[in-house]
Every structure is written in C-alpha cells, then in structure tokens.
Amino acid sequence: MKFAEVMELLNGEMLEGVDVSDMVIDRAYAADLLSDVLALTDERTTLITGTISPQVIRVADILNVIAIIFVRGKRPPQSVITYAQRVGIPVMCTKKTMFESCGLLYANGVRPCKNRPVSGSGSGCAK
Amino acid sequence: MREITYSVRAGDIEHGGTSSAWLKVELRKEGVSEELARRAGVIAFEGEMNLILYATHGGTLRVAVNDTQIEIELHDDGPGIEDLDLAMTPGYSTAPYWAANLGFGAGMGLINMERNADRFEISSRIDEGTRIVCWIDRRNDDASP
Numbered sequence: 187m188k189f190a191e192v193m194e195l196l197n198g199e200m201l202e203g204v205d206v207s208d209m210v211i212d213r214a215y216a217a218d219l220l221s222d223v224l225a226l227t228d229e230r231t232t233l234i235t236g237t238i239s240p241q242v243i244r245v246a247d248i249l250n251v252i253a254i255i256f257v258r259g260k261r262p263p264q265s266v267i268t269y270a271q272r273v274g275i276p277v278m279c280t281k282k283t284m285f286e287s288c289g290l291l292y293a294n295g296v297r298p299c300k301n302r303p304v305s306g307s308g309s310g311c312a313k
Numbered sequence: 314m315r316e317i318t319y320s321v322r323a324g325d326i327e328h329g330g331t332s333s334a335w336l337k338v339e340l341r342k343e344g345v346s347e348e349l350a351r352r353a354g355v356i357a358f359e360g361e362m363n364l365i366l367y368a369t370h371g372g373t374l375r376v377a378v379n380d381t382q383i384e385i386e387l388h389d390d391g392p393g394i395e396d397l398d399l400a401m402t403p404g405y406s407t408a409p410y411w412a413a414n415l416g417f418g419a420g421m422g423l424i425n426m427e428r429n430a431d432r433f434e435i436s437s438r439i440d441e442g443t444r445i446v447c448w449i450d451r452r453n454d455d456a457s458p
Contacts, residue, residue, distance in 0.1 A: 219419035220362075224355050225428075237416035241362070244330035248337055248354035250347070302428060310403055 187211050187294055189253060189276065192232075195290050196280040198255065201267045204276040211253065213299040216288050220245050228299035234287055238262035240269060247273045257284045315343075316377040321364040323371040326415060332374055333357035343378050346454045352429040353383050356447045359422040360387035366412060367392075368443075383449040385430075393439040401427070401435075 189206040192198070200206075215226045216234035220241055223233060229250045235242060236258045243266060246254055254270065256262060256279040262270075270277045280287060303310065317339065319332035337354035341347070357374055364372040364387065372389030394400050401423050408418030423445075427433040430447035437443040 218416060219413070219421075220416040221359065221419035221421035221425055223416075224359065224425045225421055229351075235416075239415040240327065241330045241416060244334045245358065247334050248330075248351060248358055250351060 187291075187296060191294075192255070192291065192296075193278055195294060196255065196278075196282055196287055198278040198280040201256075201261070201277045201279060202271040204271060204274060206253070206276045209253065209276065211291070211296055214255075214288070214291055214296050215299045215301060216284050218284075224249070225303075226299055226301040228301070231299040232296075234284060234291075236260050236284060238266060240266050242266070243270045243273065243275065246270075246275050251275060253277070255280060255287060257282060257287050315379070316375070318373055318375040319361075321361050321368075321371045321374055323365060323368055325365055325371070329362050329365045330358050333361050336374075336376055340376075340378065340383065345378065345383065345451070349383065349449055349451065349454050352449055353385060355429045356385050356426045356449075359426045360385070360445060362417060363387070363422055364389055366408060366417060372442075378451075380451065382451050385447045385449075387445045388442065390442040391440055393441055394437040394443055395439060397435060397437060 189209040189211055192211050211232045214232040214234055217223045218235055218237045223245055230252050232253045233246055233251045234255045238260045254277045259281040261279050333354050336357050337350045340350040340353055361374055368389035369391045375386045377384045399405055403424055404420040406418040406420035412418050426447055431450040432448040435445045
C-alpha cells in the first residue's frame with residue numbers, strides 16, 4: 187500500500203513534511219515496549235505504536251524503520267516530531283486503536299515483519 | 314572513531330538513546346556495514362537505557378572498533394544485579410511502573426544485547442556494579458576493508 191492509502195484507511199494525520207509520495211508500506215510491527223520493538227530484525231518495516239517518547243524515534247532510527255504510526259489518538263510532542271523529520275522518518279497519528287489499525291492494514295495486504303520471538307525453552311511460549 | 318566513551322547520567326530519560334543513535338552514525342563513518350551498525354546500535358541502546366534506569370550513578374558506554382571486531386562495554390558502579398539468571402529471563406523486569414508509560418520494562422534488554430552480539434559477557438556484584446561486554450565480529454562484514 188502507498189503511504190497515502192494507509193493514511194486514508196486509518197483516517198490518519200501526517201505529522202511532518204517528509205516526502206512519502208513513493209513510499210510503500212508492505213510490512214509492519216506493532217508494540218508499545220521498546221525492547222520488544224528492538225527484537226524485530228526486518229529492515230524497511232513500519233512501526234505501529236502508542237508510545238510517544240523521544241526514544242521511539244531513536245529506536246526507529248537505529249533499526250531503519252521506514253515510518254511510524256502512532257495509535258489511540260496519541261500525538262507526540264513537537265520536539266519528537268521535529269526529531270523524526272530530521273532523521274527522515276515520516277510519522278502519522280490515528281485515533282484508531284492498535285488492534286483496529288493492525289486489522290485494517292492486514293486486511294489490505296500489509297504483512298508481519300520477521301522478528302525474533304522468545305524461544306520456547308522454559309521461559310517462552312511453547313508453540 | 315576507533316574508540317569512544319560516552320558518559321551516561323542516571324535518570325536522564327530525556328536524552329536516553331542519544332549516544333546510541335550517534336554511535337550508529339559514527340560506526341557507519343568507520344566503514345561498518347549498515348547491518349552491523351544496527352546490531353551495535355541495539356546493544357548500545359539497551360545498555361544505555363539500563364544505565365539510565367537502574368545504575369545508581371549512571372555509567373559509561375565505551376565502544377572500540379578495529380578491522381576485525383566491534384567491542385561494546387557498559388560499566389556502572391552499582392547497585393549490581395542480584396540474580397543474573399533471573400535478569401536474563403525473557404519478560405522479567407524490575408523497571409518502575411512509570412517507565413512502562415515511556416516504553417520501558419519489556420524484560421528483553423539483556424536478551425536483545427546477547428542476541429545481537431557474537432560474544433556476550435556479563436558480570437555483576439551487589440554494591441560493586443555491573444560490567445557487560447559485547448563483541449560483534451567484523452571479519453565477514455561485507456563493508457569491512
């Protein structure tokens with residue numbers, strides 16, 4: 187999906203002026219906790235999150251995340267938006283929940299990115 | 314770069330992750346590939362946030378790079394980790410409640426560091442501090458000289 191189509195689908199608001207005319211969103215990962223985000227291994231992924239701290243942008247920058255969608259009506263402070271613009275990561279916000287946002291994107295062809303789930307040896311989910 | 318040390322202040326949430334984001338840029342300038350710079354960035358970020366959230370007096374993040382490896386060392390002088398096995402358990406966290414609202418406390422920090430390192434060492438003593446060293450092998454890095 188084109189980024190503009192994602193915005194329309196989620197009734198989202200673009201928060202800064204990075205050029206997204208050619209951007210395609212085909213993979214996504216959703217999490218609020220940053221260490222969970224840091225477990226993803228796929229580059230060129232879109233991040234869906236309700237966390238609006240400056241560290242979200244720093245993590246996204248380190249991981250080469252291509253775009254961030256802030257859900258549940260969360261809107262980061264202007265300093266965070268400006269930082270995202272400086273490192274060239276487009277950010278948008280939507281009033282939809284994380285669940286609904288993920289469902290809508292999945293139904294329109296966006297797929298999960300690869301990540302590294304916790305192993306099933308004792309401490310993790312067995313299946 | 315070759316070697317650089319960042320001081321990390323305890324409780325400085327606002328600037329948390331800044332050193333790690335800079336580190337990634339510096340490593341790219343050193344000719345490190347995007348993939349290895351990314352792995353180093355993840356290790357540094359997790360370590361930096363641990364120093365901010367848990368270390369009594371903050372600590373240091375030291376990175377040394379040569380043609381064969383990247384070495385990342387995190388050091389603090391306390392309080393130390395009581396049970397290392399428990400601390401290395403996925404999902405276990407002692408992060409304060411307020412930290413969760415900022416996105417911290419997944420209980421994956423040390424695990425993410427270990428996963429992104431080719432070699433990982435941690436030692437800790439109560440009241441003396443914690444030292445973590447991670448090595449990333451550059452010998453198979455496409456961008457290495």
